[in-house]
Amino acid sequence: MLFAEWRLIFTGPADGYVNMAIDEATLVLVGEQRVPPTVRIYHWDALCYTLGYLQDTSNWAPTVQSGEVMCVRRLTGGQACLHGGDLSYSLIVSMTDTLIPSNVLASYERISAGVIEGLRLLGIDARYAPPTEVQADGRIIATAAQARRQGVLLHQGTISLGSHEVEKAPVLPCRTLTPLSDVMGGEIDINDVAKALGMGFRRALGVDLSRSVLFAKEKRLARQLLRGKYMRPEWTFARQ
Amino acid sequence: MVEYAKDRRYLATHEWVKLEGDEAVAGISDYAQHELSDVVYVELPEVGDTFAQGETFAVVESVKAASDVYMPMSGEILAVNEELEDSPQLVNEGPFGAGWFVRFRPSKPEQYEALMDAEAYEKHCQEEAEKGG
16 A cells, blocks of 8 residues: 555544553554554653663663652664653654655654754754754753664654653653743643644645554554564563 | 665665675665765664564664664574674674675575665665655
């Protein structure tokens, strides 16, 4: 099956295990051409560290395994990232799709253009900060990571909105982002940012992004991956 | 300047394989390491593992991209390049030499002839670059 359109999905808040399981389910089904290329926008209902796919966490194993804070390993590379006060997105597309460059850095720039366009719709003068970040007012407000698996590109990115929740979390070494609330001088509604981000991708990628939902087969696979992989310590802590 | 070594064959997904008697050596191409930029980690299989052609046998992580590496021919892993654990930059410095990934025993040697030679692979890379690399 070939898909002329891309899909835009808002899945709202979920925990780290669920969010990572959904991304892999979509990746698998995009690879099998059973769902269209997808942009999913979501957030987090609990504080959660996501760990890079090949990241060695042995130096802080006692902390992350104590259960004090949720940790889940991503499919994407890079370093640990603390989620909670942020809005995240995943762009999942076959690597044969001509819309996204095959070169890693060029693809980051192309996809970051969607984030930048979305932020500009909110009145924020954002710029691409190579290789993987977006900045505003000289401060890093968004970051991203990629995986290229089964012939599919998974690009996961996140934009920090507010710092109040994150400040309560135990501190592990991870990328610190400046919240949008600091840049804008006040709190910002997460739904407004989500809508702007969707519009930003639509404009910057020049693609017909149709509002959609997760398919039943996608939810089924995500549930299997949730129980069989992402909730299991063997997945998250095996690389120590 | 990207190098396309003529003494081996290639997959469209940028892995190379070189036959050495009954054995074969595999890695990723010079074009691939340029595309990925600085390699920071390589996850390799275990000796004795067997893979079918096209199966993922390794993962290479570069500037924040973890990428599958696909088996160019079916076979059993005989040795892995342990140097890559401490020196993943060897993949960038010598993708056709010191940056090799695995040595394996092909179970279907006839698969080699169906792979792209250097000339066909170079053309494939040029088309991919024109696509928007």
